[in-house]
Amino acid sequence: MAKATLTISSKNYGAWSLRGWLLCKMAGLDFDEVPVDMDDPDQRQELLLLSPSVLVPRLVDGEVTVWDTLAIANYLNEEYPEAKLLPEGKAKRAHCRAVSGEIHSGFYNLRSALPMNLKAQHKSFKIFSGARPDVERVKEIWTECLDAYGGPFLFGRPTMADAMWAPVCTRFRTYAVPLEPKLQAYCDTVFEWDLMKEWTEGAMAEPDEIVELEVEF
Structure with a gap:
């Protein structure tokens, strides 16, 4: 069987690609990365984080082709249990699916106001009013999970939920979003995750001129 491939966009800007990549790595899948052309206008939606349903990331595993990060998560969970x-546990699995689905389908204002940019780090940043409820909802979700399951990851150990929320951790660091110690500790756990370190190393190696994001703040 041919080796699996995962098509991804920029490691510095591509939040959906990061999610798909983390999921494949967590599943132990042996795959090759296939980068898309960053000058291709068809890929800019993914970079601008305006839609989770573009065709990047895209996983090809044997005869199976699957795109959309949540679909990739469900496929990998079935194939690599x-x-x-x-x-483990029906209620816990349901909770994990719910919080993974929520970041997948919502938080438009947060994504557009605080685009992922691993190379940037602001000392302070004014978040426009439309995105503030999204930020508060993130804090609420994380607090609920950490209180219920004890950390250091959202469900104790790394799960698909952490893959889905990892780009939000990077946004909060980039734009200096203040967090209470428990939530900052969760973000620090994500940043120290070996998989995140590997992805970040790749992001830092990208040329700075790879793309200019056109996001209105």
Whole structure:
């Protein structure tokens, strides 16, 4: 069987690509990365974080082709159950699916106001009023999970939820979003995750002129 491939966009800007990549790595899938052309206008939606349903990331695993990060998560969970992308226990799995689905389908204002940019780090940043409810909802979700399951990841150990929320951790760091110690500790755990370190190293190696995001703040 041919080796699996994962088509991704920029590692510095591509939040949806980061999610798909983390999920594949967590599943233990042996795959090659296939970068898309950053000058291709068809890929700019993914970079601008305006839609989770573009065709990047795209996983090809044997005869299977699947795109959309949540679909990739569900496929990998079915095919590689030993990776335990979902936690044990019916109620806990349902909760994990719910919070993963919520970031997948919502938070438009947060995504557009605080685009992922791993190379940038502001000392302070004024978040426009439309995105503030999204930020507060993130804090609420994280607090609920950490209180219920004890950390250091949202469901104790790494699950698909952490893959889905990892780009938000990077946004909060980039734009100096203040967090209470428990939530900052969660973000720090994500940043120290070996998989995130590997992705970040790749992001830092990208040329700075790879793309200019056109986001209105």
